Amino acid sequence: MSHICISGLCKEYVERRRKVCFRDTSGVRTVQQILADINLEFEDGEMVCILGPSGCGKSTLLKIVAGFTPSTAGKVLIDGKPVNGPSQDHIFVYQHSALLPWMTVQQNVGLGLRNIKAENKRNDRIQEYIDMVELTGFEDRYPCELSGGMQRRAELARALAVNPKTLFMDEPFTGLDFLTHMRMREEVVMMHLYTGKSVIFVTHDIDDALVMGDRIVILSGRPATVQLNRRLAHPHPRKLTKDPELLELRREVFFMLGVPDAV
Ligand SMILES: Nc1ncnc2c1ncn2[C@@H]1O[C@H](COP(=O)(O)OP(=O)(O)O)[C@@H](O)[C@H]1O
């Protein structure tokens, strides 16, 4: 049975704008169709990378599957149960840093662990994940005292510490410099191999998707439909330049996203 099953998913946003004429207060109601009939199935433990043009509805799709936004039509089942709202089993890692600036790394990572009453047990768990993302020694630092990459790792530790079944990551490498981006990519792959967690990873970076994904999904422009849904069984670590099959797929993806001359 699939872990996540998305069927006939549609999303519309209704916008109400006041007309410019001040005598007319009726306003204009426009319906923006974002997602049109999305059907996808993801296996337990898969790392799924979702690509698509900017504004096509990637974040919207992720928010619906994570239970933060309702869909207009269709359904999402996780482990056979309909998604009705956010859950401790599904953790969202955002595009921009969501660490609380007045809390240290230790306190931030421990945010989701307040249900563990025994302090030493809670601290051990926090330390385990701080060590895992190699932030040992930075426990008492505040987010502003960390580099961008360290902040992302602290966020990853916070997300993993609550032991979610699925991680939803929405362009988590945004704003990182090139080398940090490459390192974080490796770390997320290692985390995935090590923990076996399901990850739904939204990115605009084609190479991220090809290097990281067990499955790659491409959405079309708005209203978004699924243009490509392909399983990648290539072992890690993947060397894009040395794998002719991945290079060919890379060309195909650039073509699908409307930039064939970029390769
Ligand atoms: N809460 C909202 N209300 C109205 N429109 C929205 C809302 N959230 C997103 N949108 C619109 O939906 C479209 C898709 O947004 P989004 O899912 O963020 O795209 P992507 O992540 O692919 O860049 C955009 O045109 C955006 O303006």
Ligand SMILES: [Mg+2]
């Ligand atoms: Mg987005």
